[in-house]
Amino acid sequence: MTTIEARRSAHQFDLGPARALVCRECGNEVPLAAEFACAECFGPLEVGYDFGKITRAEIEAGPRSIWRYRNLLPVPSDVQEHPNTDPGLTRLVKADRLAAALGVRKLWVKDDTGNPTHSFKDRVVAVALAAARQLGFTVLACPSTGNLANAVAAAAARAGWESVVLIPSSLERAKVLTTAVYDGALIAVDGNYDDVNRLATELAADHEDWAFVNVNVRPYYAEGSKTLGYEVAEQLGWRLPQQIVVPVASGSQLTKVDKAFRELGELDLVEPTPYRVFGAQATGCSPVAAAFQAGHDVIQPVKPDTIARSLAIGAPADGPYVLDTVRRTGGSVEHVSDEEVVDAIRLLARTEGIFAETAGGVTVATAKKLIESGQLDPDAETVLLITGDGLKTLDAVEDKIGPRATVPPSSAAVREALGL
């Protein structure tokens, strides 16, 4: 028995309130471990909890990061003592100018570009790292096409862990550089994202000390998205919004925000007021929106073709659970064109000074479409999740924007250019 096996078999790990892994399909429970699929039915495993008494005051007195919610996550109670990127507690911006432009009464933007590597992926990776440390892993790994690669390489660097990050060799140079700078093992693979993903699954099976955050420790990793929901509620003054629009890639984030809202209600941390969850996709990769609109329960995979690459998952693992969530809460899933995405990036920037990546454009454009089609109530308080940074997807806007004018160095020329 190796050291890792010995440690794992003795269950000497502390994962805080996490009780077991529970199959989302058949409900089978297994002990906490580095597992991700149910041995009974192959359904996805999710973390189940035994929460103790948790108070608002305790949370408010906690660290200024996601670790203030440590008693709601599968991480040890001393999690903040171990080096990690400590993301979260990003701004919730009251977006009055965007609200006016969209014709809604009360609108908030959750701006997750303030995270350490400027996307919400820092949240899920931080939780994955904390859990992986407990589970006996020593290498942090992922297949990725961008934000996740940045987050994994940065978190591993901070922790002093080795990282293995697999990317398609066609990835834009900027995304390669912002991962490579952290000096982990960044491997470019001559293939597409599906190839890279398949390699990750193979390698995870062969290397017992490699934690592929979104593969073999996925149940823990995914829980990190709950912190978006917790923060929104806390930042609203401990209440739930009436409507929330969430971008859909694998669909995990949307289901976890819903899970967070439900937990807060069950734990008496907020009034369990009704809320509606809406999913946002790009038309070029909208399998969940298509299933929703057709009234189907299963997702028909697609081949992605959209500028919103961070949402371009053609076979979204959590798609069926997204359908469950939006149907249960009275929401829906909509999709928007790439042109609408670019317009929405620009609308958000010019009204609120927030420069979102293409996924953020999908969220704002979808909100606009939902309002115009009457699906989203303009009088109900609404939150939009902006989960990544425009600096990483400059190519999406570069042909559309630039200086108003280029002038010789005289104040008269500047005034003329400004029409003064």
Next chain:
Amino acid sequence: MTTIEARRSAHQFDLGPARALVCRECGNEVPLAAEFACAECFGPLEVGYDFGKITRAEIEAGPRSIWRYRNLLPVPSDVQEHPNTDPGLTRLVKADRLAAALGVRKLWVKDDTGNPTHSFKDRVVAVALAAARQLGFTVLACPSTGNLANAVAAAAARAGWESVVLIPSSLERAKVLTTAVYDGALIAVDGNYDDVNRLATELAADHEDWAFVNVNVRPYYAEGSKTLGYEVAEQLGWRLPQQIVVPVASGSQLTKVDKAFRELGELDLVEPTPYRVFGAQATGCSPVAAAFQAGHDVIQPVKPDTIARSLAIGAPADGPYVLDTVRRTGGSVEHVSDEEVVDAIRLLARTEGIFAETAGGVTVATAKKLIESGQLDPDAETVLLITGDGLKTLDAVEDKIGPRATVPPSSAAVREALGL
């Protein structure tokens, strides 16, 4: 009399604890106004205060942004009620791995990349906007070569103000795009930064409603840098570090961090323990380091030639005050080569998972040099200010980093590339 003149002459503005503008050279005091140079001696004006009683508890109960320090800034007490970018309260990271690499005992990195547009400029611009609103301005403007342009355009968009941003037409496309997206009046000028700066001064004189943040409202703008000092002290548990390393462009930031530390001591918010302030410059633009090392009191202007463009001010306005500060506190000013800057960017990234712009590389490389030369005490607690984001200066590292290997899509190939 125009509306603006009438308002200004009636002093109907609320700038919180700010009492007057005080000349740094001759001590002459003038009423708070949109002035920046002393009418008596042409010396620079600085904000003077009458602080009331301020407690730690009050600050801690304040907003999670620089506005928690509103009673220490030239802004109205209801500042957070007006739309602004609300920057600040960025991470103070305990940098044990970088400390080990540099051979020091206790090291912290203040990571200002988490601000809304990812540099410390959001702090100074937010204060400038708040003061400009009180002073009757209606347009936010600046000459800039990068971070400031982003911050001004974003803050104006958020506030619903017009912005006028002047840039040299040779500016890198990425920096142009990340300003243009906010849809203000971005004007490219066929000239260098000196030309752009001169135009700003001319235009400020002609347009009474344009607040050029770093020209005609500079005294207020500059005070925003104090918040870096306040945050470091609060995040250390209300105490001052023993040493701090600050990058030097105009020199304003360094002098304001010192001002913040002194104020906190005078107001009994911290023990007034001794601290040493160190300045960091790139060799290709090191007029302050040169003056310090030659024992001079005046700065000999230089023509900048360095990759650290955000520090490339050849005639730094606050240079003499930097010399005063470092001499008074027992610090020094050092300079480092562009090669050392790139190495330091990579060192910080691989040890702490923080990707800094070139200015951050200057700070880290300077700290290294100060330690190696015995100027910085390796046993004294030290803070490094990282004031901007590596995503904006990718060109500095792009020839040095990349994937470890590019391989065909097989796990055997990945393993071989990793030497396994």
